[in-house]
Amino acid sequence: MSTQSTPSVGIEFNTVRNVKDALTLASSQKYDFLVIPIIRKQYGTDLLTSYGSKQLTWPSIASRLKGVGESADMSTALVALIRHVIDVDSPNLHIRNKATKLLQEELAAAQYFSVARVIIRIRNGNIINLTRIAASTLNTLYFAYWFVFPTCAPGNFDDDNEAELQPWLWWNKIYKLLDYHGKVYPVLELSADIPSEQAQKRWLGEPVRAVILPTKIFTTNAKGYPVLSPAHQLFIIKLIKLKVQFIIKGINPNDSTLFEPYLQYLKHITRQTEPINRVLESFTHGYEDRLQVPLQPLADNLESRTYEIFEKDPIKYVQYEKAIYQALVEQYDQKTTVIIMVVGAGRGPLVNRALEAADRAKYKVHIYAVEKNPMAIISLYSQKQEWGDRVTIIHEDMRSWHPECKADIMVSELLGSFGDNELSPECLDGAQRYLKDDGISIPYSYTSYICPVQSPRIFSELLYNRDANKPYYANFETPFVVYLHNCFFLAETKPLFTFMHPNFSIPIDNSRYDEVEFTIPTTGTMHGLAGFFEAKLYKDISISIEPNTHSKNLISWFPMFFPIREPITLATNSKIKVNFWRCCSSSQVWYEWTVIEPTTLPIHNPTGRSFSIGK
Known part of the structure; x- marks a missing residue:
């Protein structure tokens, strides 16, 4: 049975006379939520021209939102759209101060009426003051911020890649300024032009919460129903797997015949997301991006x-x-x-x-x-x-x-997600004394692989879910087992450490060190290293979780994730150098890692202070 459910779908109206009536209409047409502006456009303009005049604004808000706060269900079904005329980053001090005041009042209204989400459309990268205002409310106001970005920036650019990159750079700036807060999400507004494959992968590595589908990007099929291009469909199928919500924008609220066809079309698209690999999907469902501390079967007895x-x-x-x-x-x-x-x-x-x-x-x-x-x-x-x-x-x-x-x-x-992380080398080296001189070990070798990965969702979890009894850096010096889902691999994997069995080295030394260099083909932000392994059992018979050689239906191991304490934004074709150690003592084994180019980070987990594997 598929674990894929129908995505939540909302509808956006630019103007409504009465919000409660609009919510009732959206619900009756089977939409899950409604996106509308709290303040009408003319009242925003009035406030900008007559600073401090609340006689018009607040009665309007109160009458339009009458009854909204009476029901928790109704409040969660409403998404407040902040008017894009609010220019809180205007170079004109007078306009900026007035706009800031209006934004603060809109946010206060959203809070008072228990709105769960507010939408703010981002038009350019001039967003520092806007982000500062959002930062001042994150820990005091109830709602989450949905920042809407186009998939392609307006204006003249030398090439399409730069136009596609700009909105992601705006989002990256906002997310960093807001310290990867858990109530901040990007929302994509699709256009007639579909993003390139690399741009799609970059957005699929972000915690995209919703996708806006303007009705103008749909075409009409032979039966008169709205449909999207095949390229749009493929991108939407990828997004559905991230459990995003959808917002239909541009429907005339006075024409009830237009509501159902868009919903039916999205249900049709959802049915196309049936998993290709049902075995893998059923096993991994619920484990997506969930951090798990690696097993230590040598030190602990498994259940x-x-x-x-x-x-x-x-x-x-x-x-x-x-x-x-x-x-x-x-x-x-x-x-x-x-x-x-x-x-x-x-x-x-x-x-x-x-x-x-x-x-x-x-x-x-x-x-x-x-x-x-x-x-x-x-x-x-x-x-x-x-x-x-x-x-x-x-x-x-x-x-x-x-x-x-x-x-x-x-x-x-005895293999772990990183090959040697459950101390297979130490165990088999100790056991090989009772293997005949010409005896066979199955497996006879295994190699770990790493690659830089973008996963702000995991970084945010590490940042805000710390153990109060441990140092602040402990989470970022602990490797985790995780089914990487909402992520973007920034480069191809490269081999790291290899172990052979039987091991005839004298003396046997299972410590390792290597420096690995990656070339980043497209811009992204590194939040850590993904770790994999490939094991040779006998001759060419193998098992692998390395992406390029992954054994079909192999589900025993999820990848490893080695965090870094500071995210690194990497430009197209930039180089990154990673240093990695496997360290051993008489009682434990641990990993240390760092980045030395294009910037230098502290060595993570020195002496195994945050994580080690007991022998």
């Missing part, structure tokens, strides 16, 4: 539910079975009994896959299931009758166990 979630992966164990099967038929004689050791056996899925691979290949095997979690051992013993004497269950830490024989094949699933 049964955690094992159960990972065991639902439809592809991981198929690949493991393929790898074990190929290793058996290519490397061993059917007349011998092959010793397989599953280290970190959990509740036994790899044991079952190893047995199935052996049965398919018609090989005799004896499997040692090694597991330190006492609760998981119970699950293993519950299957002992089915397995018979082909499986020996060992309740030991793989690093300290002393086996009676050595293994031909050592199988493990």
Whole structure:
């Protein structure tokens, strides 16, 4: 079943005589909310020319909004449109002061009538005073700010890319000035010209809350119904996946026949957003951009539910079975009994896959299931009758166990979202002493990958959801597991650290360091680094969450996210250099990272002060 629901749709009217009647009309036509100006245009003009004259303004507001505050449902169904004639950034001091006063009164009216959202249209980048006024109200007023941007700036530009970039730069300035506040959102107003692919990706990395669809950008199909161009449809489908709301602008409120066709069309578009990959969509639903602290299965014993979630992966164990099967038929004689050791056996899925691979290949095997979690051992013993004497269950830490024989094949699933972050290198290095000299490790190698990523939504969450008992920087020095959804990858991934097994280095050293340089193809803001991995199981049989080689339907791992303390806005074709360390001590492993170009940031997580992985 799809988890996609019909998006919320509102309607914008430029003028209404009575707001309550307009709300009733919008509701009767199945629209979810109404966008209207609180102050009529002429009253805004009057106030600008006759500063301080409230005799006309306030009675007008009161009569038009009569009854609005009486119902919570009605208040949340109303979005207040702030008049664009309010020029609070005028170079004329007299006009600026009057406009500021009018804006403050409009915002006060919106607050009094419990309006949940206010819309302010942004026409250019001259928005410093406007942003300052918004900043002064964010922590005292109830409503959220929806700043509306065109997808292409008006005026003459050398190329279309610059015209598309300007509105995003305006938004980026506002969001930074307002310190990524959680009540501030961009709203896009589409035009007849669809944004370029790069411009779309940049906006899809922002917390876009709504999209305005003017009726003039629709055409009429053969049956007389409004439709959008295929290019517009594709962009809207992408936006629907971010759960944006829509606003229809330009309908004549006196013609009731015009209301329904636009709603029906958006429902039609929504049906086209049915997930291509239902397995992935059902597993990731509800986890979009949700920060999770990485598991530490070496230091902590996992719960049964955690094992159960990972065991639902439809592809991981198929690949493991393929790898074990190929290793058996290519490397061993059917007349011998092959010793397989599953280290970190959990509740036994790899044991079952190893047995199935052996049965398919018609090989005799004896499997040692090694597991330190006492609760998981119970699950293993519950299957002992089915397995018979082909499986020996060992309740030991793989690093300290002393086996009676050595293994031909050592199988493990100790990988984390970054490959090595659940200490697979340390575990397998400790266990390889009971692997024969010509033995096989599955997996035999894994590589981590990183790339710079734009995700203001995650940055805002890190900024405002801090643990009061920890230093201010702790959130930004903690890597998180997160299903990256509302984001924009600023460059292609690049490999970082690789580990091989068995590891014949003398001495074995699992600390790592590398400097990675990225070229940014289009302007964006970096909020952190996305981390991935690719693992080789046997020869060319692999599993991967790296975007370019991602294994279809692989759901066991979400990417890692390494935050940075200060966002960095990067121009087209700029270079960025990242330094990354994997550090080890006798009791823990931790990562440190920083950016040294185009600006220098502090080293994040020195000595593992904010996050480390216990051995």
